[in-house]
Amino acid sequence: MKLTQIVWFASAVMMGNMAMAQATPVKIAVLMYGNKAEFVQLMEKYAKDYPGVKSGEVSLTFYDGRYDASIQNDQAATAIQTKTDAIIVNPMDFEANIDIVTHANQAGIPVVVANARLNTDAMTSEVISNDELGGYLEAKAVLDKLDCKKHKVNVVIIEGPKGGSGEIQRGKGNDKAIAECGAGQVNVLERKTANWSRAEAQPLVENWLQKHRGKINGVIGQNDEMALGAIEAIKGAGLDVKDFAIAGVDGVSDAIHAVQAGEMVSILQDAKGQMQGAIDVALRAVKGKGYQPQSDIWQQYAKDLKWEDGTQKHYFVPWTTVTAANAQQLLDARK
Structure with missing residues (x-):
């Protein structure tokens, strides 16, 4: 094989490997405290609607914690063992689920807390409402x-x-x-x-x-x-x-x-704001500086919810009082 052919072949292999690496989706484990409630189901819906999920850039694995903190801790251990890239947790218990953050940190896996809170600041970030x-x-x-x-x-x-x-x-x-x-x-x-x-x-x-x-x-x-x-x-x-x-x-x-x-x-x-915001923050932790958020929630709440390069410890999604005037609009947005 001539030198030029060898160089071309090596370059092709390298480019192919790079393309494969870029095509490998970011794996995110999503630990929900229980999936019976409509609000949790809405969070899952909006997670699946996230642009990066639809494009294949992100692969989500959902876990049903069945309203049991110990089950959530076990599911986190499974996610860590299977080498997930990031964890989003909607925790059942303020204290008992701190173990999820502790063990993920030991494994070098970022954790974003969504919807409910944990009594720790050791997580990567939290995307919640007050x-x-x-x-x-x-x-x-x-x-x-x-x-x-x-x-x-x-x-x-x-x-x-x-x-x-x-x-x-x-x-x-x-x-x-x-x-x-x-x-x-x-x-x-x-x-x-x-x-x-x-x-x-x-x-x-x-x-x-x-x-x-x-x-x-x-x-x-x-x-x-x-x-x-x-x-x-x-x-x-x-x-x-x-x-x-x-x-x-x-x-x-x-x-x-x-x-x-x-x-x-x-x-x-806002289930969409909390979940899609959490995915954006998790992707920033995985991909690093320069990552740009994909959800439109940052534009929707631009006045009150600042991206700040995705590195803030606490993100608070605003509340909305449901009234007769905005009720139908809110319902229509779920269709």
Whole structure:
């Protein structure tokens, strides 16, 4: 073989290897705390709609944590062992799932926390919404409707899973809104968890309606699913939902329909913003300086959500209060 042929062949092999390397997708393990809730399903939908996923640049592997922190930790171990390039975790537990970050860091794998929080700053970044603010906004919506500064009112609070960041942070926001009404103005008759579940919230509220017959004025559900369970309980008891002030958090489709019907208030957290933002930040960690984000959420929230080269520790996706005016637009965006 002549020298020129050898050089040409070597160059062709090198270019072929480079093309193969460039064609190899970035592998991201996505650890969701549980896939039964619509909000989690929306996060998965928007992950699959991410431009880099559609182009083949990114390969996603989803894990269903089945609402169990220990299962999520085991799934993270599997992702690490199979040499994923990055991990996005929607953690079940504020404390117990810190192990995911610890073990990933030891393996040199970036971790981006999405939606819920972990009690650590050792992760690469987090892309979330401020749950304390969300809890404040939903409780304030209930208490403003009840005019709590002028009238003493009775409310019940349906909490998220105990020990999860959502329950902790939204609970703080609930308490802040209650305190603003003034001492003794708001009586919290009941405060228990329904584990983000509509099915668990319904019998819980049915019992409360029996126990506190005619006394409950408002229902603060720390997510929409539980608020919707409360609505079903109220209707099942033969009561008029519009006689109650009810609010939830997430902006799931059924809640948006309930807003249109005048039955509740919902504070929407953006599943697309959180998930696609998390993928962009994870890709920046893998690809390095110069990576440009692919999701349009950075333009959508340009005023409040700055890319900052994808290296910030905390990214807060803004909340949106669902109203009769914007409800249909929000629903149409999901089609």
